[in-house]
Amino acid sequence: MRFLRRENLPHIWCVGCGHGIVLGAVARAMEKAGVDQDRTVVVSGIGCSSRAVGYLSMDALHTTHGRALAFATGIKLARPDLRVVVLAGDGDLAAIGGNHLIHAARRNIGITTVCFNNGIYGMTSGQYSPLTPAGYRTTTSPFGHLERDFDLCRLVQAAGATYVARSTAYHVHQTITYITRALNHDGFSFVEVFSPCPTYFGRFNRMADPVKMMQWLHDGTVQAGQAARMTPEELRGRVVIGEFHRTQEVPEYARSYREMIARLAEGGDHGAG
Amino acid sequence: MSQPRLMQGNEACVEGALEAGLQFFAGYPITPSTEIAELLADRLPRVGGFFIQMEDEIASMAAVIGASLAGMRAMTATSGPGFSLKQENLGYAAITETPCVVVNVQRVGPSTGMPTSPAQGDVMQARWGTHGDHPVVVLTPSSVLETYTLTAKAFAIADELRVPVILLTDEITGHMRERVLLPDPGTIPRSRRPRAGQAPPDIPPMEHFGEGRRVMVTGLYHDSTGFWTESREEADRLVRRLAGKVESRREQLTMVDRWHLDDAQVVVVAYGCVARSAQRAVHLARERGHRVGMLRLSCLWPFPRHEIEAIAERVDRIVVPEMNLGQMVGEVERAACGRCKVIGYNRVDTELIRPEELLPVLEGV
Ligand SMILES: Cc1ncc(C[n+]2csc(CCOP(=O)(O)OP(=O)(O)O)c2C)c(N)n1
Ligand code: SF4
Numbered sequence: 220m221r222f223l224r225r226e227n228l229p230h231i232w233c234v235g236c237g238h239g240i241v242l243g244a245v246a247r248a249m250e251k252a253g254v255d256q257d258r259t260v261v262v263s264g265i266g267c268s269s270r271a272v273g274y275l276s277m278d279a280l281h282t283t284h285g286r287a288l289a290f291a292t293g294i295k296l297a298r299p300d301l302r303v304v305v306l307a308g309d310g311d312l313a314a315i316g317g318n319h320l321i322h323a324a325r326r327n328i329g330i331t332t333v334c335f336n337n338g339i340y341g342m343t344s345g346q347y348s349p350l351t352p353a354g355y356r357t358t359t360s361p362f363g364h365l366e367r368d369f370d371l372c373r374l375v376q377a378a379g380a381t382y383v384a385r386s387t388a389y390h391v392h393q394t395i396t397y398i399t400r401a402l403n404h405d406g407f408s409f410v411e412v413f414s415p416c417p418t419y420f421g422r423f424n425r426m427a428d429p430v431k432m433m434q435w436l437h438d439g440t441v442q443a444g445q446a447a448r449m450t451p452e453e454l455r456g457r458v459v460i461g462e463f464h465r466t467q468e469v470p471e472y473a474r475s476y477r478e479m480i481a482r483l484a485e486g487g488d489h490g491a492g
Numbered sequence: 493m494s495q496p497r498l499m500q501g502n503e504a505c506v507e508g509a510l511e512a513g514l515q516f517f518a519g520y521p522i523t524p525s526t527e528i529a530e531l532l533a534d535r536l537p538r539v540g541g542f543f544i545q546m547e548d549e550i551a552s553m554a555a556v557i558g559a560s561l562a563g564m565r566a567m568t569a570t571s572g573p574g575f576s577l578k579q580e581n582l583g584y585a586a587i588t589e590t591p592c593v594v595v596n597v598q599r600v601g602p603s604t605g606m607p608t609s610p611a612q613g614d615v616m617q618a619r620w621g622t623h624g625d626h627p628v629v630v631l632t633p634s635s636v637l638e639t640y641t642l643t644a645k646a647f648a649i650a651d652e653l654r655v656p657v658i659l660l661t662d663e664i665t666g667h668m669r670e671r672v673l674l675p676d677p678g679t680i681p682r683s684r685r686p687r688a689g690q691a692p693p694d695i696p697p698m699e700h701f702g703e704g705r706r707v708m709v710t711g712l713y714h715d716s717t718g719f720w721t722e723s724r725e726e727a728d729r730l731v732r733r734l735a736g737k738v739e740s741r742r743e744q745l746t747m748v749d750r751w752h753l754d755d756a757q758v759v760v761v762a763y764g765c766v767a768r769s770a771q772r773a774v775h776l777a778r779e780r781g782h783r784v785g786m787l788r789l790s791c792l793w794p795f796p797r798h799e800i801e802a803i804a805e806r807v808d809r810i811v812v813p814e815m816n817l818g819q820m821v822g823e824v825e826r827a828a829c830g831r832c833k834v835i836g837y838n839r840v841d842t843e844l845i846r847p848e849e850l851l852p853v854l855e856g857v
Contacts, residue, residue, distance in 0.1 A: 224706075227719055257704035262558075273708065273719060278701040280561065281710035281720070282554065283584050289551035293558025293566070294701060296542045297516060301562070301702045319554075322547040480537050 235429025237388035237414030248398035266308035268335030285315030299473035324378035337416035345419030382408035389436035502527035508643030515564040518555035528569040549574035553581035563700040569595035583622030589654035609842035610663035627738035636670040651683035664765035747790035756785025773850035800827035
């Protein structure tokens with residue numbers, strides 16, 4: 220596939236890791252969205268998932284833990300003509316980078332973010348993340364996790380993201396569709412993709428076998444349309460996937476800034492329109 | 493022709509940056525650096541540039557690096573607590589060789605200390621604040637006009653050497669107002685990054701995002717393709733080259749003012765706001781017949797080691813006044829290496845060191 224940087228393969232991920240599937244979905248979505256790979260920058264933080272940018276044949280920026288969106292904001296403002304895509308883990312985006320996530324969403328800056336959600340910190344070997352579901356075991360919650368997990372999609376939507384969707388590595392076609400739409404969206408778009416980590420999440424929760432994790436993604440999810448007809452009891456413990464939010468009514472930030480510059484160049488005032 | 497203007501240090505920093513062709517500023521408010529952000533919020537969009545107030549200092553530093561990698565001359569400004577937050581990404585800029593300018597208008601520390609009061613406590617943070625071995629260039633102005641010239645110089649060095657450059661000023665220099673005559677507009681040459689075919693052997697050519705080069709940039713040890721590597725040889729080569737590209741240009745980067753060094757028996761080595769008092773003290777001591785000289789540092793790192801060595805050969809004593817418990821004095825001692833006595837004079841009560849209090853130290857009473 221022309222979007223992959225073949226010379227950098229093989230990738231670093233474990234056998235059965237979902238990150239390769241998500242990366243494949245990103246590459247296919249880029250193909251479908253007609254992404255110009257000479258005018259696209261992929262940006263990531265630190266973590267297993269963040270290595271994804273090294274395998275894509277385009278400008279790539281592998282930054283510091285949690286900061287991908289802040290780096291990406293600088294790029295998008297400097298070059299709004301470029302497509303800027305952030306690929307990062309749930310720990311990266313929701314914990315250390317949580318503040319950047321909500322503010323990027325609030326600004327509605329034209330960045331597409333794909334969250335590789337394995338519910339865990341993979342690269343540091345299996346500690347709990349803000350997306351670890353309550354009750355599950357990790358190396359830092361050996362007696363079952365007490366904290367509740369974020370519903371990251373609701374969080375970014377509330378913060379102001381204008382395209383929000385969730386899928387899984389099992390539902391590959393759906394994932395490709397959502398990422399394609401996100402790439403074509405003008406504004407801050409966010410796609411969360413469940414990506415199994417059999418090595419840590421699986422091993423601690425009796426799903427060390429990648430097939431079991433896939434089964435879990437299948438059994439534990441429910442489509443948004445169907446969920447709307449289900450009772451809270453029926454929904455308990457299940458994750459709703461689907462496209463949650465899509466609007467083009469909010470101006471994209473980098474363009475708004477350019478428009479302000481143009482107004483000032485014409486001698487316009489600072490007027491808040 | 494420019495007219496003389498009454499101007500604050502922070503304002504001069506803005507003027508210097510704009511004259512040097514600043515295109516992007518990201519920051520987070522903190523006294524005593526805030527005027528820089530406020531002025532740039534107004535000025536930058538008028539000249540087609542970008543100002544963004546980020547959610548914190550970490551994000552600001554990140555955005556600056558992103559914009560620089562996308563081809564813009566980029567800067568951020570902060571003070572102590574914010575400078576601490578920027579450290580991880582400063583290291584990132586160093587290893588990825590991303591040109592950028594970071595202004596630190598120093599205030600007291602540690603922590604929030606006595607907010608907004610002056611100090612010179614960030615000298616070692618500027619040198620070693622981020623983890624690991626890395627190059628660093630730190631410039632320190634002593635006046636409003638010098639804030640202007642050094643800000644512009646910072647961009648030139650950042651671009652040429654592909655390094656983050658720190659402008660280490662202080663509350664007094666930043667807030668002080670002086671009458672200055674700025675150079676005529678358009679007289680500062682635009683800084684240049686080493687592009688393909690023009691780069692010196694120890695600095696890779698800069699390739700920007702969006703040029704179709706499919707650049708790979710990572711904070712991990714990487715090979716010449718930019719891709720991460722686990723090779724020990726590559727790691728060693730990278731870190732040594734990064735340190736070496738600044739180290740080997742130490743003489744070129746040395747910026748000092750020399751006063752009465754020829755016959756001096758006692759020499760004051762000073763920088764930043766304190767250099768103003770020290771210069772006055774030297775003048776007073778001279779009037780009273782003491783053979784006192786002074787070396788003022790405008791570039792702290794790389795440290796002008798050879799200058800100090802030469803002075804230490806000839807004098808009895810070097811005095812290093814600082815508004816900290818003694819940071820630069822250690823470096824001076826290291827360079828003097830026992831050739832002469834090195835004495836620190838320190839204040840950390842947020843008061844500027846006055847000329848009169850330095851006199852007895854210079855005169856040796
Ligand atoms: C400032 C900082 N803190 C901690 C780390 C250690 N660290 C590396 S990756 C990582 C978490 C990765 O988890 P996630 O983002 O969920 O990605 P995954 O590896 O699970 O794909 C952490 C905590 C770091 N590199 N930098
Ligand atoms: S540790 Fe988990 S997330 Fe990381 S590569 Fe292995 S399976 Fe994937």
